[in-house]
Structure formats: structure tokens, C-alpha cells
Amino acid sequence: EMTTIWSQRMSPKCTPHDLCTSIDAMTLRWVCDHKAGEDFSPLTVIRGQGSAMKHVKHISTCERSGQRGRRRIKANDRERHRMQNLNSALDVLRSILPSLPEDVKLTKIETLRFAHNYIWALTETLRMADHRGLTPADFSSQCVSPAESDLTSPVESAYVSSDFEISAHEMNCKILGRDQSCVMPVTFYFKSFCG
DNA sequence: TAGGCCATCTGGTCCT
DNA sequence: AGGACCAGATGGCCTA
Numbered sequence: 001e002m003t004t005i006w007s008q009r010m011s012p013k014c015t016p017h018d019l020c021t022s023i024d025a026m027t028l029r030w031v032c033d034h035k036a037g038e039d040f041s042p043l044t045v046i047r048g049q050g051s052a053m054k055h056v057k058h059i060s061t062c063e064r065s066g067q068r069g070r071r072r073i074k075a076n077d078r079e080r081h082r083m084q085n086l087n088s089a090l091d092v093l094r095s096i097l098p099s100l101p102e103d104v105k106l107t108k109i110e111t112l113r114f115a116h117n118y119i120w121a122l123t124e125t126l127r128m129a130d131h132r133g134l135t136p137a138d139f140s141s142q143c144v145s146p147a148e149s150d151l152t153s154p155v156e157s158a159y160v161s162s163d164f165e166i167s168a169h170e171m172n173c174k175i176l177g178r179d180q181s182c183v184m185p186v187t188f189y190f191k192s193f194c195g
Numbered sequence: 196t197a198g199g200c201c202a203t204c205t206g207g208t209c210c211t
Numbered sequence: 212a213g214g215a216c217c218a219g220a221t222g223g224c225c226t227a
Contacts, residue, residue, distance in 0.1 A: 072204085074213090075205085075213090084202095
């Protein structure tokens with residue numbers, strides 16, 4: 001039975017992510033429980049699998065302390081889910097930011113910076129609309145959102161910069177690469193000025 | 196190979 | 212007491 005679990009969980013075909021998510025604490029706890037007193041060392045078997053090694057070390061620590069260990073395992077599980085929720089929220093945030101090439105995924109910090117600048121851009125856009133006597137409703141139907149803009153040029157990874165140029169009929173902002181050198185303009189057009 | 200990014204574990208702290 | 216949140220530590224993957 002253990003061999004089965006082992007081959008399922010520890011297959012070399014598993015990606016690191018698979019290992020991290022599938023080798024949960026309870027499984028390794030099971031391994032430790034069932035192999036106690038035998039000439040078996042999880043550390044030996046999974047040598048080279050860093051994440052799993054960490055789990056084993058943690059489990060052996062937990063094993064030494066009964067109820068405390070059980071609380072730790074539960075806390076780890078909660079923490080794991082908490083971070084997964086946080087990542088899900090970041091994914092949602094990524095999904096509503098201006099579209100980028102398919103294979104580009106903003107890092108966490110880039111996502112937050114991008115969102116910050118994007119909100120700033122939208123705020124400035126609304127301010128411009130107000131200045132021109134448009135209601136938000138009017139304005140929202142008269143501009144082209146960045147998501148609808150033509151973003152066909154290749155961009156490795158990017159975020160909106162904070163230097164915007166706002167004129168009477170359009171607002172330009174820039175998307176910069178990580179090295180700050182690859183510049184791609186994104187334009188909010190006021191359709192009433194586009195002919 | 197170094198550095199960036201990431202997932203996870205862990206112990207501490209605060210809150211309910 | 213137990214859960215949420217946080218920051219530090221660790222190790223894997225990826226890229227320049």
C-alpha cells in the first residue's frame with residue numbers, strides 16, 4: 001500500500017508543483033507512522049526532491065509532539081489555503097487588467113503595480129471626462145478601453161507606467177517591459193474625437 | 196551560475 | 212483555544 005502511494009505521489013513524472021500540492025502532510029505522516037521502527041528513511045528515498053524533503057523534516061518535527069503536531073498540520077493546511085485564496089484573488093485581478101499577449105503572466109508585484117497604475121489611469125480618465133462635462137455613463141460609452149486596444153506587438157511582460165499623456169481627445173499611457181526599455185503605448189480614445 | 200519568483204512550512208502575534 | 216495574518220527560512224524552477 002505504501003508502495004502504491006509512493007509511486008503515485010513521488011513519481012519522477014510529477015512536476016514540482018505536483019509534489020508540492022500532492023505530498024500533503026498527512027500522507028507523509030502516514031508514511032512515517034507505517035514505517036516507524038523499520039529500516040526506512042523517507043529522507044533517503046526522496047533525496048533530491050527539495051520540497052518533499054522539507055515536508056519530511058517538518059513531519060518528523062511534528063511527530064515528536066502529538067497534539068501540537070496535529071495543530072501544526074491543521075495550521076499548515078489553513079495557511080496553504082489562505083495563500084491559494086490570495087493567489088486566486090490575484091488571478092482575478094490579472095483577468096480584469098488590460099489584456100496582454102497570451103503567454104504573459106504578470107508576477108505578483110507587477111500585478112499590484114499594474115493595478116495601481118491602471119486605477120490611476122481610469123481615475124484620470126474620469127477626471128478628464130468630468131472636465132469636459134461628460135457624465136461617467138456618457139464617457140464610458142465614448143472611450144475605448146485598453147482591453148479593446150490593439151495590443152498585437154510582442155511584449156515579454158509589462159505593466160502600465162505612471163507617466164500618462166492626456167490630451168483633449170485621447171489619453172496615452174505606456175506599458176514597459178521588466179527592463180523598462182520595451183515601450184508600448186496604450187491609448188484611451190474619446191470616440192467623439194475620432195471621426 | 197546567480198538572481199528572481201514562487202509554494203510551502205513554521206513560529207510568533209493578534210483577534211474572536 | 213483556535214483561527215487569521217505575517218514574516219523568515221528553505222528549496223525548486225526558470226531565465227539571462
